Amino acid sequence: MRFFNLFRRRRSAPVARERLQILLSYERAARGQADLLATLREEILSAIGKHVTVERDHVQIRVDRGQTVSTLEIDVAIPHSDSMVLAAGS
Amino acid sequence: MAKVLVVTSGKGGVGKTTTTAAIGAALAQSGQKVAVVDFDVGLRNLDLVMGAERRVVFDLINVVQGVAKLSQALIRDKRLETLWLLPASQTRDKDALTEHGVASVIKEMRTKFDWVICDSPAGIERGATLAMRFADVALIVTNPEVSSVRDSDRIIGLLDSKTEKAEKGQRIEKHVLITRFDAQRASRGEMIGVDDVLEILSTPLLGIIPESEEVLRASNVGSPVTLNNPLCAPARAYLDAARRLNGETVPMNVPCERKGLFDRLFGRRAA
Numbered sequence: 523m524r525f526f527n528l529f530r531r532r533r534s535a536p537v538a539r540e541r542l543q544i545l546l547s548y549e550r551a552a553r554g555q556a557d558l559l560a561t562l563r564e565e566i567l568s569a570i571g572k573h574v575t576v577e578r579d580h581v582q583i584r585v586d587r588g589q590t591v592s593t594l595e596i597d598v599a600i601p602h603s604d605s606m607v608l609a610a611g612s
Numbered sequence: 613m614a615k616v617l618v619v620t621s622g623k624g625g626v627g628k629t630t631t632t633a634a635i636g637a638a639l640a641q642s643g644q645k646v647a648v649v650d651f652d653v654g655l656r657n658l659d660l661v662m663g664a665e666r667r668v669v670f671d672l673i674n675v676v677q678g679v680a681k682l683s684q685a686l687i688r689d690k691r692l693e694t695l696w697l698l699p700a701s702q703t704r705d706k707d708a709l710t711e712h713g714v715a716s717v718i719k720e721m722r723t724k725f726d727w728v729i730c731d732s733p734a735g736i737e738r739g740a741t742l743a744m745r746f747a748d749v750a751l752i753v754t755n756p757e758v759s760s761v762r763d764s765d766r767i768i769g770l771l772d773s774k775t776e777k778a779e780k781g782q783r784i785e786k787h788v789l790i791t792r793f794d795a796q797r798a799s800r801g802e803m804i805g806v807d808d809v810l811e812i813l814s815t816p817l818l819g820i821i822p823e824s825e826e827v828l829r830a831s832n833v834g835s836p837v838t839l840n841n842p843l844c845a846p847a848r849a850y851l852d853a854a855r856r857l858n859g860e861t862v863p864m865n866v867p868c869e870r871k872g873l874f875d876r877l878f879g880r881r882a883a
Contacts, residue, residue, distance in 0.1 A: 535808070
């Protein structure tokens with residue numbers, strides 16, 4: 523096992539380089555701009571909040587920044603009474 | 613015409629103070645009048661690395677606040693008569709530095725020296741932004757390691773937006789200095805290479821300082837590495853870098869430690 527690890531642990535530098543390039547392309551784009559993530563979160567929550575009650579503590583936000591595509595995941599837990607409204611509306 | 617050089621990095625522990633002392637001494641060795649200024653208020657260390665820790669009377673904040681004259685606060689190096697140190701305050705708060713005060717100290721120093729080298733504290737707060745504020749030239753000290761490269765990129769952004777030159781629409785001259793470089797590990801793909809760092813930061817290279825025991829040996833005894841052992845690998849790299857700052861064209865190579873048979877057989881020798 524150890525013998526194989528000897529070969530496998532080499533060449534971590536290309537990984538470092540790639541991670542840096544992805545990270546910095548985002549950080550440079552974001553420089554001097556308002557925090558896009560915070561703006562999106564507020565606007566999306568207020569849009570949802572117009573129709574259903576949103577508990578701030580029950581909102582999960584995840585991002586995954588990739589080289590070509592990024593994902594933004596906003597998970598809003600809606601209380602039972604409001605989910606009835608949702609079901610009725612559909 | 614005096615040049616104000618800031619030695620900066622964002623990240624701590626990459627070698628800013630070592631570099632300030634080594635480059636300052638190297639420029640002074642070429643006969644130019646050099647002042648090294650410690651901006652790390654509250655955590656000064658340039659005095660210790662320069663071996664002047666027992667001679668500090670006044671400091672940068674005393675001068676900024678008019679308590680002491682610049683000439684009273686400057687400490688002349690015992691080895692090089694064209695090298696001077698302006699220490700940081702150890703007891704005061706970093707908020708005691710004002711932009712106006714720093715501006716007037718730097719302005720006065722420009723009339724007295726060929727080089728004013730500002731040793732920036734780590735981080736991007738007041739001390740760091742004031743250290744770079746009036747610079748003509750910036751030296752970004754970077755280790756071939758992800759967090760250091762990321763912080764260097766951030767600092768480059770600040771140099772291009774928050775310095776006086778940038779605000780006047782002029783370009784600040786920027787150079788990357790790669791320190792703690794291990795050519796063998798880089799060639800084996802275990803360490804980010806020089807070309808990768810330069811490509812990512814898109815900033816020209818001033819020099820490559822190899823990882824070496826000599827750097828610690830020099831700071832142990834309070835002497836810039838370029839004075840302590842001018843023939844060792846990091847000293848030669850710093851001396852070359854200083855010549856490039858002076859506009860000379862010096863071929864870029866990574867000086868490496870020449871190990872004799874004895875060293876190879878018996879490992880490192882005691883300092």
